[in-house]
Amino acid sequence: MAADIGFSCRCGALQGILHGASAASGCHLVCYCKDCRAFAHRMGVADDLLPGGGSPLFQTTPAMIEITRGAERIACLRLSSKGLHRWYAACCDTPLANTAGSSRIPFAGLWRPILADHTALGPVRTLGFTQSALAGIGAPRKDKGLARMVGGLLRRGIAAYLSGEARKNPFFDSAGHPVATPTIAGPTPPPAPRQQ
Ligand SMILES: [Zn+2]
Ligand SMILES: [Zn+2]
Numbered sequence: 001m002a003a004d005i006g007f008s009c010r011c012g013a014l015q016g017i018l019h020g021a022s023a024a025s026g027c028h029l030v031c032y033c034k035d036c037r038a039f040a041h042r043m044g045v046a047d048d049l050l051p052g053g054g055s056p057l058f059q060t061t062p063a064m065i066e067i068t069r070g071a072e073r074i075a076c077l078r079l080s081s082k083g084l085h086r087w088y089a090a091c092c093d094t095p096l097a098n099t100a101g102s103s104r105i106p107f108a109g110l111w112r113p114i115l116a117d118h119t120a121l122g123p124v125r126t127l128g129f130t131q132s133a134l135a136g137i138g139a140p141r142k143d144k145g146l147a148r149m150v151g152g153l154l155r156r157g158i159a160a161y162l163s164g165e166a167r168k169n170p171f172f173d174s175a176g177h178p179v180a181t182p183t184i185a186g187p188t189p190p191p192a193p194r195q196q
Contacts, residue, residue, distance in 0.1 A: 001022060001120065002020040002021060002022040002024075002025060002120070003020075003021050003022070003120035004017050004018070004019050004020065004021070005017065005018045005021050005115050005116055005117060005118070005120060006018075006115075006116045007110075007114040007115050007116060008114060008116070009070070009073070009089035009091060009092050009094035009096075009114065010089075010092045010093075010094045011089075011091050011092035011094075013069070013070040013073055013089065013091040013092070014067065014069060014070030014071070014073045014074070014089040014091060014094070014096075015067070015068050015069040015070060016065060016066050016067040016068050016069070016170070017065075017066045017068060018058070018060075018064060018065055018066075018110065018115060019064045019065075019066060020064055021058070021060075021064070021115075021120045021121060022120055022121070022122070023120075023121060023122030023123075023125070025060055025064065025156075026058050026059055026060030026061075026064070026110075026121070026152070026156070027058070027059040027060070027125060027126050027145075027148070027149045027152050027153070028057075028058055028112075028118075028121040028122060028123065028124050028125055028126070029056075029057050029058075029059055029109075029124060029125065029126035029127070029128055029145070029149060030050055030054035030055065030056055030057070030124055030126070030127050030128070030140075031054065031055045031057055031109070031128045031129055032052055032053060032054045032055075032127070032128065032129045032130050032131075032132050032133040032140065033055075033128065033129035033132050034129075034132050035079050035083055035084070036055035036057075036098070037049060037053045037054075037055060037132075038079060039055075039077070039079060039086050039095060039098075040055055040095065042077070042093075042185070043088060043093045043094065043095050044093055045093075045094065045095060045111075045113065048111075048113040050138070051136065051137060051138025051139060052130075052133035052134050052135075052136065052138055052139035052140055053132075053133055053134040053139075054127070054133065054140070055111070056111075056112035056113065056124070057098075057109040057110060057111065057112055058109070058110045058112050058115075058118070058121055059107060059108070059109045059110070059149065059152075059153070060107070060108060060110065060156065061106045061107065061108070061156050061157070061159075061160045061165065061166075062097075062099065062103070062106055062107070062108040062168065062169040062170060062171060062172075063106070063160060063165035063166070063167075063168035063169065065097065065108055065110060065170050066170065067170045070089065070091065071170065071179070073089045073090050073091045074087055074088075074089065074090070074096070074170070074171070074179055074180050075087070075088055075089070075090035075180045075183070076088075076171070076178060076180045076181070076182040076183065077182065077183050077184075077185055078182050078183070078184050078185065079184075079185050080184065080185075081184055083184075084098040084099065084100065084101075084109075085098065085099045085100065085101055085171070085178065085182055086098045087099065087171050087180075094111075094114060095111035095113075095114070096110070096111060096114065097109055097110045097111060097171070099171055099172075101182075102172070102176065103166070103167070103169045103171070103172035103176050104166075104176070105157070106156070106157050106160045106161075106165075106166045106169070107153055107156075107157065108169075108171070125144075125145045125148060125149075126144060126145035126146060126148065126149045127140045127142075127143055127144040127145065128143060128146060128149070129143070130142055130143050130144075131143075
C-alpha cells in the first residue's frame with residue numbers, strides 16, 4: 001500500500017512529504033560507503049547510522065519528494081568534486097537526500113531517519129558497499145540486491161521521463177540548476193585532541 005509520509009528536519013523548519021511511498025516505489029537500502037557515513041558524521045547524526053556504519057536510505061525519484069515548508073533552508077555539500085550532491089537542511093544540519101549532479105538523472109536517496117514512519121517502505125532489500133562497513137556486531141558480510149536496485153533505478157527513471165515527472169525535482173529548478181550552490185567540503189578534520 002502506497003502512503004504519503006511526512007518528513008521534517010530536526011528543528012522542524014523544513015518539512016515535506018514523500019508521496020506514494022511503498023516497497024515498489026523505491027529501493028529501501030542501507031549504504032555502507034565511507035562518503036555516506038562521513039556525511040552523517042559531519043551533520044552530527046551518526047547516532048542514526050545502523051550497525052556496521054550503514055546509512056539507511058530510500059532511493060526513489062525526486063518527483064516523489066515535495067518540500068512543503070522551509071525550502072529556502074536547503075543547502076548542498078559534496079564531499080569531493082566527484083562526490084554526490086548531498087542535500088541537507090541548513091537550519092539544523094539534517095541530511096535530506098543525495099542525488100546525482102544533474103536533474104537529468106532522476107534519482108534521490110532520501111535519508112530515512114527524517115521520515116515520520118517508514119513502515120510503508122517495507123523491509124530493507126539492498127545492502128550496498130558492504131566492503132566499507134565497519135567491523136563489529138551487526139556488520140553485513142556482503143552486498144545484496146544491487147541488481148534489483150539498478151533495475152529499479154532504470155525502470156523508475158524511464159517512467160519518470162515518460163510521465164513528464166522527471167522535471168519535478170525539489171533540488172533542481174525547471175532549468176536544471178541546483179536550488180542551492182553546492183559547497184565542496186575539505187577533508188574531514190581529525191577529531192580534536194582530548195583535553196587533559
Ligand atoms: Zn531544521
Ligand atoms: Zn553511500
